[in-house]
Amino acid sequence: MKLEREFFYDEVRDGFYIPGIIKRLWGAELTILSEVDQICKKHDISYYIAGGALIGAVRDGQFIPWDDDIDIMMFRRDFEVFTKVVQDELPEELSFLSLSIKEDFYSFFSTVWKGELGGREKILKKYSEYPYPVTVDIIILDELSGNQKLEEDRRQRLEALLSLLIAMNQGEESQRFQLALKRATAEFRFSFSKTLPLKDQLYKKMNEIFQEENGKGGEEISCIPWHVFQEEYRLPKDAFSKTKYISLCNIQFPAPEGYNAVLRAEYGDYHRKVKAGGAHNYPYFKKYEKELNDKAKMKWKKEYSFSEEDLRRPQIQNFRDLAMLTVEAFYSAQKEFMDAIENREFPRCLSKLATMQEEAITFGNAIEQKKGEGTKSVSVIEEYCEALFELYQTISEQGKTGDFSKGSALLVKSLKKERENILTCLENLQAAVQKDFKKQVVFLPHSAKHFASLRPLVDALLEEEEIECKIIPIPYYDKCGDGRLKEIHYEGEDFPKGYEIVDYNCYDFSVELPDCIVINSPYDDFNPVWTVDPNFYSSELKKYTNKLVYIPWFVTDEINPKDEEDGKAFTNMEYYVTVPGLFHSDLTIVQSEGMKKAYLAKIKEFAGKDISKKMEKKISGAGSCLLGDKEGQGIKEVVKEFKNFL
Known part of the structure; x- marks a missing residue:
């Protein structure tokens, strides 16, 4: 069994965000199922994929996005054969757990599982780099009687035993237990040995009752433990008369040929996609996380710990900022010069002009060093220097008479034209600097596919004369289950044609200090399946720009943290x-104001109310480019929000 590497990356399907670790869980489950499949084929044992896995296979050929387990079904007769052979056939890392072979296994569902936490390198690789325990559960199908009275009697006996089992939790001396025991023994004539564990006896007795109607010609079957609580859970036996192979993640698995009747009996309209069920124990591996980290001393799963330091940032001045400040300084120097003229301080004027010219020459040399020869800015600086020199010459000529005071009024008047010429040069210089040193916006997508979330914004900015866009695809790595880096991938050649792509090796952030950096990968090292090159972690990038912008590469369905149906989606927001x-x-620009509220609710849960309040100013619900021209939260809104921020 081989799954393509792209299978394991985070994705959004049916509006639901699926983190990569869930994909690895699916991969591990498929590996176990493939082992079961081989055993069943070898020993001619019938089984069928069931539940959510069957629905997903039938609907889309994939897992249901919000599902995190695989169940299979077996008739009791096939299960008994499977029980006899499975332990000798399973690879050493897998175990078979069942009440039929282990009396203290207190479950009516048998399971094949990989119990290893963490794991050896070879085992991790085999099971999709998934480091947690993982199972495939087996649902045992028994026959139902066509006699309603018999089924009602069976249900009452099972309910009596279940009540006794539940009452055991309060202690065998409790009143509830004694009443349950009295009912079970008096009303249903159950007898229990005082020398054997009562819990073992209860499970064994119920397991016997499940099988009472097998072989008696009933036309319906069920998983009896479910049938006790959900009487309508009954499946037509003839739906299983033939087997049909269907694809789940491009792997063929058996299903009952009458799967439509089976799924309708269990779910009704199973084509209707419903996320109901809430978070509850989703995803189930959460219960193992602390144990895994304690065992491996944080080697396996890195968890991001928020620090208020993450909200702080250094202030950056790039060449463009310094250039604009220099032009402003030239205006200030010009004002000082004008004041000196008005005050008839001509020696001071000469000194100021000399300084202004030196500063202009230094500025011009810096521009040439940065941009090379031939820029408009340098040309205007040369004109500015000439104007300064002419003014210097004019004032110097007056000084040669030996007395600046004589005719000073006429001199001030005659300098009006030269002063206006200098101001014009400064205005031209400001415009030239803005043109030569555009605001630089750097986009850092790692994936050609995910460039779609940025492309309309890039297109809009490319039309702006005062903005320079640089698209720099960055490399990314797959990760092993224990966090080690695997293959490196670079997709620069796969980006849409017509865009100038910059090689990430040729761009020096410490020199360029762009006005804005846009990312759509916010994970740094905290995605367990893949990561970008560490040089492009957000913690590094914010050292080189004053404006770091995150635009998610995806959109999901809207998430209401208070809605039970959105429980799993809200849980996955942590990723x-x-x-x-x-x-x-x-x-951060997210897809809507509603999703902004969901983001803030998750941040509050994670870092507290105060941090959520601070983050409120840093998150915009303007929309997403992926929503196209959707009014109110589409491309126009994203572009407008971005330009206003820039």
């Missing part, structure tokens, strides 16, 4: 909200 890039960025 793209409580990550460094969001906190390091000076602006």
Whole structure:
């Protein structure tokens, strides 16, 4: 069994964000299922994929996005054969757990599982680099009687035993337990040995009751433990008369040929996509995270810990900023010069003009060093220097008479034209500097596919004369289950034609200090499946710009943190909200005002109310380029928000 590497990356499907670690879980489950499949084929044992896995295979050929397990179904007769052979056939890293072979395994569902936490390198690789325990559960199908009275009697007996089992949690001396025991023994004539564990006896007795109607010709089957609580859960036996192979993640697995009747009996309209169920224990591996980290001393799963330092940033001055400040300084020097003229301080004027010319020459040399020869800015600086020199000459000639005071009024009047000429030069210089040194916006997508979330914004900015866009695809790495880096990938050649692509090796952030950097990968080192080159972590990038912007590469369905149906979606927000890039960025543009509220709710849960309040100013719900021309939260709104920020 081989899954392509792209299978394991985070994605959004049916409006639901699927983190890469869930993909690895799916991969591990498929590996176990493939082992089960081989055993069943070898021993001619029938089984069928079930539940969410069957729905996903039928609907899309994939897992349901919000599902995190695989179940299979077996008739009791096939399960008994499977039980006899499975332990000898499974690879050493897998175990088979079942009440039928282990009396203290207190579950009516058998399971094949990889119990290893962390894991050896070879095992991790085999199981999709998934470091947690993982299972495939087996649902056992027993026959139902066509006699309603018999089924009602079976249900009552099972309910009595379940009540006794639940009452055991309060202690065998409790009143509830004694009443449950009295009912079970008096009303249903159950007897229990005092020398054997009562819990073992209860499970064994219920397991016997499940099988009572097998072989008696019933036309319906069920998983009896479910049927006790959900009487309508009954499946037509003839739907399983033939087997049909269907694809799940491009792997063929058996399903009942009448899967439509099976799924309709269990789910009704199973084509309707429903996310209901809430978070509850989703994803189930959460219960193992602390144990894994304690065992491996944080080697396996890195968890981002927020620090208020992440909200602080150094102030950066790039060449453009310094150039504009220099022009402003020239205006200030010009004002000082004008004051000296008006005050008839001609020696001071000469000194000021000399200084102004020296500063202009230094500025021109810096521009040539940065941009090379032939820029408009340098040409205007030369004109400015000539105007300064002419003015210097005019004032110097007056000084040769030996007395500046004589005719000073006439001199001031005669300098009006030269002064206006200098001001014109400064205005031209300001315009030339703005043109030669445009605001530089650097886009750092890692994936050609994810460039779609930025492309309309890039297109809009390319039309702006005062903005220079640089598209710099950055490399990314796959990661092993224990955090080690694997293959490196670079997709620069795969980006759409017509865009000038800059080689990331040829761009020096410490020299360029761009006005704005835009990222759509906020994870730094905290995505367990892949990471960008560490030089492009948000924690590094904010050292080189005053404006770091995060624009998510995806859109999801709207998420209401208070809605039970959105429970799993809200849980998964931790994989793209409580990550460094969001906190390091000076602006994050999300798909809507509603999603902004969801982001802030997740941040509040993660870092507290005060931090959520601070982040409120750094998150915009303007929209997403992926929403196209959608009124109110599409491309126009994103472009407008970005330009206002820039």
